[in-house]
Amino acid sequence: MARSMLVISAHAADFVWRASGAVAMHTGAGGSATVVSLSYGERGESGALWSRPGQTLEAVRRIRREEAVAAASILDADFVALDLGDYPLVIDEQATQRLVDLFIETVPDVVLIHAPNDPFNPDHPVASQASQRVRLLAMGAGGVPAAFPTIPPPAMYAFEPHQPDLCDFKPDTFVDITPVWPVKAKALEAMGAQTYLRDHYTERARQRAFQARYIGAGPEVEYVEAFQRLTPEMRGAL
Amino acid sequence: MARSMLVISAHAADFVWRASGAVAMHTGAGGSATVVSLSYGERGESGALWSRPGQTLEAVRRIRREEAVAAASILDADFVALDLGDYPLVIDEQATQRLVDLFIETVPDVVLIHAPNDPFNPDHPVASQASQRVRLLAMGAGGVPAAFPTIPPPAMYAFEPHQPDLCDFKPDTFVDITPVWPVKAKALEAMGAQTYLRDHYTERARQRAFQARYIGAGPEVEYVEAFQRLTPEMRGAL
Amino acid sequence: MARSMLVISAHAADFVWRASGAVAMHTGAGGSATVVSLSYGERGESGALWSRPGQTLEAVRRIRREEAVAAASILDADFVALDLGDYPLVIDEQATQRLVDLFIETVPDVVLIHAPNDPFNPDHPVASQASQRVRLLAMGAGGVPAAFPTIPPPAMYAFEPHQPDLCDFKPDTFVDITPVWPVKAKALEAMGAQTYLRDHYTERARQRAFQARYIGAGPEVEYVEAFQRLTPEMRGAL
Amino acid sequence: MARSMLVISAHAADFVWRASGAVAMHTGAGGSATVVSLSYGERGESGALWSRPGQTLEAVRRIRREEAVAAASILDADFVALDLGDYPLVIDEQATQRLVDLFIETVPDVVLIHAPNDPFNPDHPVASQASQRVRLLAMGAGGVPAAFPTIPPPAMYAFEPHQPDLCDFKPDTFVDITPVWPVKAKALEAMGAQTYLRDHYTERARQRAFQARYIGAGPEVEYVEAFQRLTPEMRGAL
Amino acid sequence: MARSMLVISAHAADFVWRASGAVAMHTGAGGSATVVSLSYGERGESGALWSRPGQTLEAVRRIRREEAVAAASILDADFVALDLGDYPLVIDEQATQRLVDLFIETVPDVVLIHAPNDPFNPDHPVASQASQRVRLLAMGAGGVPAAFPTIPPPAMYAFEPHQPDLCDFKPDTFVDITPVWPVKAKALEAMGAQTYLRDHYTERARQRAFQARYIGAGPEVEYVEAFQRLTPEMRGAL
Amino acid sequence: MARSMLVISAHAADFVWRASGAVAMHTGAGGSATVVSLSYGERGESGALWSRPGQTLEAVRRIRREEAVAAASILDADFVALDLGDYPLVIDEQATQRLVDLFIETVPDVVLIHAPNDPFNPDHPVASQASQRVRLLAMGAGGVPAAFPTIPPPAMYAFEPHQPDLCDFKPDTFVDITPVWPVKAKALEAMGAQTYLRDHYTERARQRAFQARYIGAGPEVEYVEAFQRLTPEMRGAL
Secondary structure, rough: OOEEEEEEEEEOOOOHHHHHHHHHHHHHHHOOOOOOOOOOOOOOOHHHHHHHOOOOOOHHHHHHHHHHHHHHOOOOOOOEOOOOOOOOOOOHHHHHHHHHHHHHHHHEEEEEEEOOOOOOOOHHHHHHHHHHHHHHHHHHOOOOOOOOOOOOOOEEEEOOEEEOOHOOOOOOOEEEEEHHHHHHHHHHOOOOHEEEEEEEHHHHHHHHHHHHHHHHOOOOOOOEEEEEOOOOOOOOOO | OOEEEEEEEEEOOOHHHHHHHHHHHHHHHHHHHHHHOOOOOOOOOOOOOOOOOOOOOHHHHHHHHHHHHHHHHHHHEEEEOOOOOOOOOOHHHHHHHHHHHHHHHHHOOOEEEEEOOOOOOOOHHHHHHHHHHHHHHHHHOOOOOOOOOOOOOOOEEOOOOOOOOHHHOOEEEEOOOOHHHHHHHHHHOOOHHOOOHHHHHHHHHHHHHHHHHHHHHOOOOOOOEEEEEOOEEOOOOO | OOOEEEEOOOOOOHHHHHHHHHHHHHHHOOEEEEEEOOOOOOOOOOOOHHOOOOOOOOHHHHHHHHHHHHHHHHHHEHHHHHOOOOOOOOOHHHHHHHHHHHHHHHOOEEEEEEEOOOOOOOOOOHHHHHHHHHHHHHHHOOOOOOOOOOOOOEEEEEEOOOOOHHHOOOOEEEEEEEHHHHHHHHHHOHHHHHHHHHHHHHHHHHHHHHHHHHHOOOOOOOOOOEEOOOOOOOOOOO | OOEEEEEEEOOHHHHHHHHHHHHHHHOOOOOOEEEOOOOOOOOOOHHHHOOOOOOOOOHHHHHHHHHHHHHHHHHOOEEEEOOOOOOOOOOOOOHHHHHHHHHHOOOOEEEOOOOOOOOOOOOHHHHHHHHHHHHHHHHHHOOOOOOOOOOOEEEEEEEEEOOHHHHHHOOOOOEEOOHHHHHHHHHHHHOOOOHHHHHHHHHHHHHHHHHHOOOOOOOOOOOOOEEEEEOOOOEOOO | OEEEEEEEEEEOHHHHHHHHHHEEEHOOOEEEEEEEEEEOOOOHHHHHHHHHOOOHHHHHHHHHHHHHHHHHHHOEEEEEEOOOOOEEEEEEEEHHHHHHHHHHHHHOOEEOOOOOOOOOOOOOOHHHHHHHHHHHHHOOOOOOOOOOOOOOOOOOEEEEOOOOOHHHOOOOOEEEEEHHHHHHHHHHHHHHHHHHHHHHHHHHHHHHHHHHHHHOOOOOOOEEEEEOOOOOEEOOOO | OOOOOEEEOOOHHHHHHHHHHHHHHHHHHOOEEEEOOOOOOOOOOOHHOOOOOOOHHHHHHHHHHHHHHHHHHHHOOOEEEEEOOOOOOOHHHHHHHHHHHHHHOOOOOOEOOOEOOOOOOOHHHHHHHHHHHHHHHOOOOOOOOOOOOOOOOOOEEEEEOOOOHHHHHOOOEEOOOHHHHHHHHHHHHHHHHHHHHHHHHHHHHHHHHHHHHHHHHHHOOOOOEEEEOOOOOOEEEO
């Protein structure tokens, strides 16, 4: 059966910069993926658009949605927008329940979320904490029956924040995305409102590949995305 | 090619209580394993033997060696004793070089060592720090040529200390050892000098299995060993 | 004057598994104890009950209440249920005030609460944080008069979480509960909806006793509960 | 252009004990300063006033306001009270927006806030977290245009909590306030409702001066306030 | 039987400033105490003496020894000097064995040592780590027989470093030393070579007393020493 | 008077990749700088050279020395080699004393050292710990006279490790090195034995500049080096 992946992104573009390579590896291997965007990043993270005179919130929201839908489509992932607003992103009990429902619907094997801490962004930690809580609410306790439908415990990873060392981010899982780099490059291109981040994350992927040589990657590994595993893992062997 | 495992144990018995299930899973799957025992635990960790009147250091050393050799043999692992003494264990530059040589000879894919901290044991942290340092000395820097022979970077895990929560031990990798439990049980039995630890670690493996239900283990998982990964990992997918 | 103890439990059963021995030692020594259960654990932590066809929330709530009342009674403790619901447990300002009132009414010398972190449970950290905040609201600042009634600062301990090492739990206080083990065993028995946890926590108490030998416990200590002190302590001597 | 400082105080008096020396140094050098008091500390931190029979909340609020206005005036700082109430202090989205507006109005170069953790006070961490979040909401993301007015990223420091070592406070920035000590002494005097803290913080400033000798302060440094920088800093040289 | 206390001080004066109140409480209650001074602090911590022209190492060593002997005598404690030298203090295997012997001879119930970290002092962390290691070597493993004589596990506390918040010191145990303050004051007076520290530590004890009001100390508590417990504790009740 | 800077590098090239921009800014502003290289990195960090057949240790040592001397000269810094050997680097008491002497001779205002932790390098943490210890030995205690010559406490920073987030590196000080980028580029070029690191650290400097926009850097800031301050700082104002 196809493995299922769920990605929870605070703003429409976050998943593209930091996790789209892993998504493409996953769907390329036959897995299904759903990206949930809690907001469009329309107010705080749509830089170029707000430098145009006469810009409106509605227009920005529409453009960013189109970009994110296009990027998700390039990655062969479904895209769901909760449109909760940004700067600040607030996730109330109703939105929480919608997220729980998405876990129940997609029964993810693996969940990608924001890193728990980010002293440079008001919304990322909110998204991370809500994602962790929702996963627990959808799992119930240790596999016992509950008053509500539950799913088996999915693995959970944090994708890389913009300033990893200042966010207490400790990458322990490096994914070689070289095989799908052209796909990620295309997805990066779809995010027209933040073109200045394309080069940054292209180079980031190269730097991670270089660091990966210290854990055995050869020169054929050119692009890497870094993740931090947030849940323990069962293994048959070490 | 067979995967190679190296286990570094401060005292002769440490690897049996805390890692022998993972060793048996490894050798059972066709891998090769070498256990390096830095001391026999002859002075500080051979309880029952020292309650016999007229006991001598030589006799204890011999008995503990025989036990450890027997346990390693049950696990289908090679056994190497450095006989550095215990309470205190001191690892000088010469012993360090012998350990480096063992890395070069065995070219391990995975190394199992003591956890970095243990406020209840004077020798375990010494063994852990030396093991980490030796791995780096045997690897060289990021895969570039060096003045000495080097190996590719092996994965490294800490096995469980006696008091995990008081040793800052955060298990992130649970190995289902149910299939080899009879083998581990036999290895535990070989350690005659510390029979009081057998029941403790049998029950520990059951408690870990119970905890593993929260990460998806079903009731068929009856015995688990817990490890903490100390090195990042390359993966093709999450 | 009798010492007063307050125990704050997220779900009806939490206090039984992890703290009932300490409660029984306390009441056995003539102290008074009040258990506050924030919810009945009716939705997420009543496993066996939800495997019965046609089960209703009302029935589960009633059964779990009866079990908890019975267990508290065995421990000679008062039982107060706030019935705030579980999975998720939400503690609003009104519930906070009810908890403050309970502190004022019971004037506890010692408070037992959930550990601050628990990545495996959505409700335990919520209960822990609320308990800590409520204690401060009931104390006022450093013993000075306030606009509201205050109590002297009670000692506060976290009881053991289900996965202590993965919850950053550092036990620093071990309570020998051997003398009251029959009482705790009877209280464990009262929790019919989660029978699978009885053996687990019986064995946990034995493992803690074994670990306690490293801080001086002799073989007469057979059952121990572990706690982490959350508040500094005044002593007349070390 | 004059440098602008913003100080965010949970209760009316907090900024006086812990940061008024740095404020006086700042205004004395020609800078402008605004103190925002989230509450008057009227319920929980107005000790002496509540020991008077027949005291009313209204009277306490008025007195504490007068004291704080006087202290701010002595420091040549503006004073803004949000009057959100204390014990507990709750900062809702509307209050958050008022704080954002204050950042936009004052365009601070430097912001002084409570330390993130304080296990002895229910309101200080609430104030700290809100202050950090508000700073991010007022900055937007990395200097790019947004849907709302933004300010350049101000430096942010935590001032010293009452029990620094128990609040994880790591002072990395010591300000020599000897030149303005008479000003701070006068401001301390203005806080009539908590006279018992005057001597404590006078002596604290002397102890910090003594510790500062280990980072090069000479005997001419008699009074020091300690801060922890919460944001990275650009420098032209080390 | 009288309780036994062992205090391990890097330099001759350290124990006086930071722990002599607790020593006096202990001996005043009938306990025995031994102070081990690893060095005299003759090179790096004998300030005033080295400002005298023509000063010699021998003279400083003698004077500091006399001071320390006098202080210990005032506290009714034995004084043992290992004379290992300071700045740097180096503790080799032979000195380690002498310390182990001292544990075996004094069979301490409680051990007072330096805090593990101190970024302002080259010798204090060395003393702390050696003390922790020696305690483990003298205890053996969990109460089982060993090749060498062992003692029951003593409690161990760190006394307060000079800059507690910058040394990661988290005091969790406050000792009311008001009853023996005149004794401590006299011991402080004996340390003639560092008179500038007398006032500092007198005031420190008053500040700790003030902080202790937040854990219930009344106004009768005037002087307090702060400690951090480094070993778990068995208790009969909470 | 010219400010003095001391840089302590484990291997001959470390200071070039990670700190040469800050050195050039310092000397460019009229300061003096001394680079101390503990080893030449001749065994473990001279990649390209060891791929040449017939290579000898002597030749590598000479080449690496020439490169480092050239790089230091480009930065207008003095170069001192202690030639202690690498993989492993061992710093004994005699080498420690030579380092102390260098502090006394150069009386540094600021010291740049390796970060305290590096799980990917056996020598960097050794260099870092020795550097910290030596600074304390050269300072004495808090400015009081000692048996040996002392210097005023210099500021101390860690320069960036190769894998910052995996080394617990928290950069808090960003130095804009744009004005001296051509100088650093020339110094990078001098390190012929590790050309593969040139591009990596050029791009790293650009990534740091990009991150610096979140603390106020404008587009004119193109190259940045990141440091972590290890010592508190006195300031006249915030």
